[in-house]
Amino acid sequence: MEEIEPLLRQYDLTLEYGEEVNSKVMKIYTNKGPYVVKLLPNSIDQQFLHSYSSLRQSNFNQFVPIVLNRNQQLISHYNGQNYYVSPWLPNEPEDEREKRHQYLFQEMARLHKQTEQNVTLLGHEVSKHYETYVKELEENKAFYEAFVEKCEQKLYLSPFELQAVTYYIEVSRAIDFSIKKIEEWYEKMGEKETSRISLTHRKISAHHFLYDQNEKGHFINFEQARYASPIDDFLLFITRIARTTPVQSDDCVNWFYTYQKEYPYTDEEMLLFLSYLAYPHRICSLIKQSHTYPYTELEKNRKLVKAYWQFKNIEYVVMKLSEIEERKKREAEAAEAKATNE
Structure with a gap:
């Protein structure tokens, strides 16, 4: 958990507790609420950024937004890896x-x-x-x-x-x-x-x-x-x-x-x-x-x-x-x- 604290400082977030969801996803509890930190492949290219840009510019808003870091970027680079941070959703529907x-x-x-x-x-x-x-x-x-x-x-x-x-x-x-x-x-x-x-x-x-x-x-x-x-x-x-x-x-x-x-x-x-x-x-x-x-x-x-x-x-x-x-x-x-x- 301590290893990702420098990454979270790029978002002005203070880590309180975290848990691994899988090998690429971590749920973190911070001073501003729960978030998801996701590890991206190093091969991630401009297509991913273009897709999110298209979503933000369209009238479609039913997607979990990516939190911008201090530099107003979607992706953060840390320890040779690419990451993004997004809000954590409870995902507790009663639907069948x-x-x-x-x-x-x-x-x-x-x-x-x-x-x-x-x-x-x-x-x-x-x-x-x-x-x-x-x-x-x-x-x-x-x-x-x-x-x-x-x-x-x-x-x-x-x-x-x-x-x-x-x-x-x-x-x-x-x-x-x-x-x-x-x-x-x-x-x-x-x-x-x-x-x-x-x-x-x-x-x-x-x-x-x-x-x-x-x-x-x-x-x-x-x-x-x-x-x-x-x-x-x-x-x-x-x-x-x-x-x-x-x-x-x-x-x-x-x-x-x-x-x-x-x-x-x-x-x-x-x-x-x-x-x-x-x-x-x-x-x-x-x-x-x-x-x-x-x-x-x-x-x-x-x-x-x-x-x-x-x-x-x-x-x-x-x-x-x-x-x-x-x-x-x-x-x-x-x-x-x-x-x-x-």
Whole structure:
């Protein structure tokens, strides 16, 4: 505790007591109340500072602010390390898990909406991305197919090979679905000259959404934030929470549409989102690198099974979202036809 006292003097804070939350975060009690001291990677760059500057300039204020030091800087350098200090929030909501996540994604939608920017699409960016992505999908599908054909020529298969052969049809169909959606996206983009981006958090979770004494939620941990397509936050969130045993996550579907009510994706964003989400990238990577892994057969097989569980969890969400979007499309077309006839 005594070692950080010189750091705290940069904020005119006197340390009374402190406790370690984890290896990077310390809760401190001072003469001016409780604060958090967080250690940052030495590689932290201007992107982090730019993200916080964008937050402060936007109308979005549901984030825990960083306390400026005596030099009016966000980051303090001490003993060769980078730190920042922010107020400590009690984070003691009485909300159930469902209500807490509904609130989180309402605020995430507001974050994206209030930091939205339009960017010009230069040259052949759309066609280049489309061609590169489709090429990757087709190459991975072809590699997987060749791997399966080679396995089928063997009399005995290893556990990894047996699982890989078993999963091939499902993975192949998922890749075909992903290609179909990216083709629809490419057609929709047409001659579009602009696209929208927002400040994306990139580590969205209930652990990074804390409540103050008035039970208002605030985002923390913007170290990886950057401007990107608003679909990125939900892609990263679903990919992360899907790394479990098999489960049908209707909650995730509900949270997605909570977000959509506040800040709906465009038709193009929805197609791109479904294409990215459906792509079983983790399984394809394991198959492609199966001969170079320094793992035992048991470890390789365990990784493949876990990747398959993640794929199936995501597949359920993709199918539910696709069904809902198709139904909405049919209803809109029917309403338009009815209005035309009248």
